[in-house]
Amino acid sequence: MSLYGLDPEDGGRPNTLTDVQLREAREALEPMTRAAQAVLDRLFLAVGDTGCCVLLTNADGVPLERRGAAADDETFHRWGLWPGAIWSEAVEGTNGIGTALAEHRALTIHRHQHFHTRNTALSCTSHPIHDHxxxxAGLLDVSSCRADATEGMLGLIAAAVADAARAIEAQTFRQAFAQARIVLAGDPGERNTAALLAVDRDDLVIGATRAARLALSITDERIAAQLAASDVLGAGCVETDLLEAERGAVRRALALNGRNVSAAARALGVSRATLHRKLHRLGLTREAH
Known part of the structure; x- marks a missing residue:
């Protein structure tokens, strides 16, 4: 009320973008929305029967993609759970989409926790999503206007939303670095499959998801300074699997080229100096001449 001058009793309709603004917003997030399609479909299959709709928003809190049952469309459209509606905190006060973006964390805003009284029939569970x-970049939201939405059910929905958000981040990252080797940069026993690195032919990190950046203290500056994958992949990750796969590729290249380093380097698409460094690191110097 004090920061944005909002009235909790305001019963007006939700603010929305124009058709042109919505089209521009979709174009800006297009790589991610393209990567998210299958994930959104699967999430809706999991929660649609409980009277929920699924929304993918941009960082301004505007839904750009939606999944919902046709029978519920009129209700959700009236509530503003529809592409083009603006759910930022500055417009709607406390709500599942705007507050999750403002606080940069996953959360659920349940019914009367909403600021506007017109939204107090809603239960909204959201999880932020980051780009490559x-x-x-935005967030994934599952919203319901059913009065029988229990805390237990919302907890299950929150877990499903978190898994789907990580899947969208991972798919967006793989799509952005389609030509690179993608390495899981976390503990294989953990479920956080969004902690990914993109590694080039010279074993340099060229990209990292937010989860990997947080876990391994990776910054844009370190990547720009030619960060070696071996410098950040420590114990408890999949470094062993990566090295074994790389060792196998190098040994095959040497075998197919008569153990000639120059020919093997050309076959692998790396420089002779790079291959010599790999041979030393992989303990294969005796297999080359």
Whole structure:
């Protein structure tokens, strides 16, 4: 009320973008929305029967993609749970989308926790999503206007939303670095599959998801300074699997080229100096001449 001058009793309709603004917003987030399609479909299959809709928003809190049952469309459209509606805190006060973006964390805003009284029939569970550079790009939201939404059910929905958000981040990252080797940069026993690195032919890190950046203290500056994958992949990650796969590729290249380093380097698409460094690191110097 004091920061944005909002009235909790304001019963007006939700603010929305124009058709042109919505089209421009969709174009800006297009790589991520393209990567998210299958994930959104799967999430809706999991929660749609409980009277929920699924929304993918941009960083301004505007839904750009939606999944919902046709029978519920009129209700959700009236509530503003629809592409083009503006759910930022500055417009709607406390709500599942705007508050999750403002606080940069996953959360659920349940019914009367909403600021506007017109939204107090809603239960909204949201999880932020980051782009391939680790920047906040938007969020995934599952909303319901059913009065029988229990805390237990909301907890299950929150887990499903978190898994789907990580899947969208991972797919967006793989799509952005399609030509690179993608390495899981966390503990294989953990479920956080969004901690990914993109590694080039010279074993340099060229990209990292937000989860990987946080876990391994990776910054844009370290990547720009030619960060070696071996410098950040420590114990408890998949470094062993990566090295074994790389060792196998180098040994095959040497075998197919008569153990000639120059020919093997050309076959692998790396420089002779790079291959010599790999041979030393992989303990294969005796297999080359």
């Amino acid at each position: 550079l680790g920047r906040l």
